[in-house]
Amino acid sequence: MSKLFIARNAAGEMRFIGEVERGAECGCWCPECGSPLVARQGMANDWHFAHGATQERPECGLAALRLLRRFVIGHLQERTQAAGFTLPAYREEVTLTRSLVHLREEAQWGAEILGDLQWLPEEGEDAPVARARLDSGVDLHVFVQLGDAMPAPVPADSDVARLIFRVRLPPASVYRERRLAVQHLQSAGELVWAHHPDTLGLVRAARERLETRGYRIYSNWLSMVDAKRQALADAAAPAAPLFYGPSSPQGTQAAHRHACAPDHAPNVNFTFYRLNHQEAWLLYLLERVGPSDWRNAQQKFYALAPYPGPFDGWAQALPTAVGLADEALGIVRLTGFLDAVTYLSRRARVTRSHRDPAAFKGL
Template identity: 35%
Template sequence: MTAARIFAAVDASGAIRFVGDVPGGSACGCFCAVCGSPLVARKGDINVWHFAHEAQQERVECLVGAMNLLRRVAADYLRSLPRLVLPKYRRDVSRVLQTRRASETVEWDAQPVAVDWLEAGAQDAPIARLKLDTDAFADLSVEISDSPPVLRYPPADNHIGSIVFWSTVPVDSDLRKEIYARQHVHRWGRMVWLHQPDSYGLIADAQARLDAAGLAEERQLAEQARRDRERLERWHAENSKRPPPPAPARTEQLHLPPWARHKKANRPFFGFRFSGYGAWVLFEMEDGRAAIRQLDGKDRWFDLVKAPGAVFDSGLDVLVVPSFTIGQSILRGPLEATRISSDFADILQLR
């Protein structure tokens, strides 16, 4: 959650005072950390406890100032620790190759050997400069928000690391007293690395490996393309010297019955055998219509012809239907065997 009220102020000595740690009303002698105006502690039974300006000139900047006081509480908590323990630094290194995206994750441990504490100023200002055992330096800052910190821009100085002590915003009940706020920071606060100098050269090594893999893949793809191009050129050279193959003799046409010679060229025969209805053949005709013929010599046209537009052509001795799809719908039934072939001899085996 995000605090929407002023929950902390400063007293005449500059010390942080939470609304639950002071008496109600104006007796606390508290002032706004931003504008310096006197504040009144409102501690009723209905609304959330909070400070309000005596002149009621509530401003957004004053709410931000209260959150900055909470950062000071977190900074004081960090100062009270006997030593700062930092998590391992992890960094994903990637390179887009021609066929995939390659990546590596590198990590190393870096701990502070010296801490130079600074005054907690603006929200983004560091509270300490850390000297790491990697001979590098890193700035430590505090962030109180409901979203984890991320590195939104490249670091201004690539030689200085950046680490954030991050905690979620306490609920209203944990903002009443300073001890509650400290307990929340202690429980939920954690260190988050944003950037660290590549002191050991691990990032550079990983990037070099990925670059080498990219170059190797580019060379491999280029070599494969060259071999494919040479094979294609050889194929064209060999086939340009060969005479064109002779047209196949249409011997099949000589052996087809008259009705089957009306099949459209380069179209197959479709053979069917039905239980109780014998063997049938379906094919597309030269004019785009379809023809159905019974193969076993037993006329059963009137049992199957149910589609509109189906006409028996006595001259061709076939049943002609408007389209191949209609022919298939006519020959729908208890199918026992189906054979599809451009060889009429295979169709005849269905008889």
């Protein structure tokens, strides 16, 4: 705003250029320098206030913008005190981007003001103009944003909610009358949320649902890859025995054992996870002793083995939520299969699946 469209009269009241007499009879003063003003209401140019005999200064134009800001704050105060006023619903988009997946979900909830808004003296464009307490259990700060000014970024972990009354600067013709300015604020002004803490846990719940969906998609993809590789292997090799253990049927051949995967079940697939240049793991099904078909067993136990062998600190490398180290055997017995897959998938640089662990050499 380079011209004065709003000024103050001798009583300190805010006056628009179309509300005063023409010329020096306007009775208005510059809100910045205090000089008397002249109302320019010609046919060729936009109506505006001008300094009488003194030179126009840029800071005087900025003073008009501050006056407009105060006018907007007054309008917002009236709007929030009107009967039936409610805050807009808060909405936050939660996304999950992983290998093979890009998921999104919107979390939303309502919030209402407890009591009245506390209006604050202006301390600058980045300062809140009002404060309140919300029924969601957090403090609320209200800001005003004029034009294309970008609000200050809000830290994601901020425990204060932030609401912005945003309005674009109107054309010059709107500044002529207070009535037109109010109409512009009513049609163009909008309350938008910049931030609300996740006090109800709805964002966290949405993120957990996306994690579950992402894991399911990844698992299904891995299963399809395994199935294709298994089909190729089955087509090129004799059928694998279904039974093993002390009472295995006669005639079945002993399954090949892999020293890098202690106590693995026979004829199973191994999943390889490379976390960094030193740390890599094999995930596999543990052998189940007895005359049961291991592929249909109700209770299955899984393990992680450091690959191609133990590295320094392997027994303490994984959190206890994943599994507990069996140092005598050289494996980590999984506490939860899904927890282990989720933990490793998020951190793995390379993931492969194969029936022969030798296929992972060099990865």
